[in-house]
Amino acid sequence: MKNKKMMIGRYSFDEFIDAAKSFHGYPAPGIIVGGIMVDLAIENMPEGVLYNALCETASCLPDAIQLLTPCTIGNGWLSILNLGLFALSLYDKHEGKGVRVFLDPVKMEYYPEIKNWLFKLKLKTEQDKDLLLEQIEEAGRNICGIQTISIDNKYLGKNSKGAISVCAKCGEAYPQRDGAVCLSCQGKSWYISSENMQE
Numbered sequence: 001m002k003n004k005k006m007m008i009g010r011y012s013f014d015e016f017i018d019a020a021k022s023f024h025g026y027p028a029p030g031i032i033v034g035g036i037m038v039d040l041a042i043e044n045m046p047e048g049v050l051y052n053a054l055c056e057t058a059s060c061l062p063d064a065i066q067l068l069t070p071c072t073i074g075n076g077w078l079s080i081l082n083l084g085l086f087a088l089s090l091y092d093k094h095e096g097k098g099v100r101v102f103l104d105p106v107k108m109e110y111y112p113e114i115k116n117w118l119f120k121l122k123l124k125t126e127q128d129k130d131l132l133l134e135q136i137e138e139a140g141r142n143i144c145g146i147q148t149i150s151i152d153n154k155y156l157g158k159n160s161k162g163a164i165s166v167c168a169k170c171g172e173a174y175p176q177r178d179g180a181v182c183l184s185c186q187g188k189s190w191y192i193s194s195e196n197m198q199e
């Protein structure tokens with residue numbers, strides 16, 4: 001039953017597990033399933049199209065996208081819209097047309113360990129990680145659904161920060177459109193204290 005020829009991008013299944021380990025810290029099931037999903041999405045994009053990625057969860061899947069596509073959080077080609085869905089889309093960055101890949105619970109009936117993972121039916125400590133990875137490899141794209149999508153125009157194009165000013169309170173550079181002082185000085189920071197370490 002084992003699909004020995006399965007590739008995830010340029011990686012074999014086992015190579016991708018290693019890549020996930022070094023990039024993500026450990027080979028989380030979500031990044032391995034995610035890799036299969038991203039690979040399917042890439043294959044359904046027309047050749048030569050410059051695409052952006054939209055990820056509908058903040059967990060694991062963004063790292064699969066960053067491992068397998070040119071889209072990263074840092075270069076702005078990957079956006080996370082946390083809808084709580086384990087799904088992603090790739091779309092033409094100018095036209096907004098593309099494909100969305102999601103996990104289909106109906107197709108998961110044949111792969112109970114994957115279902116246990118997605119629906120958190122077992123405690124993490126009770127998870128059989130080897131069996132789970134085995135079923136992920138066996139299932140491959142069988143647990144995925146795919147759709148064509150079109151992105152709303154207002155989310156396409158460059159997201160410019162506009163003019164930059166120096167914050168009157170902290171003295172750091174910030175986008176002027178945020179207000180009279182930076183967002184941090186407006187109380188949006190997570191820090192409860194901060195002190196400069198050098199003169």
Ligand SMILES: [Zn+2]
Nearest residue numbers: 167170182185
């Ligand atoms: Zn400030």
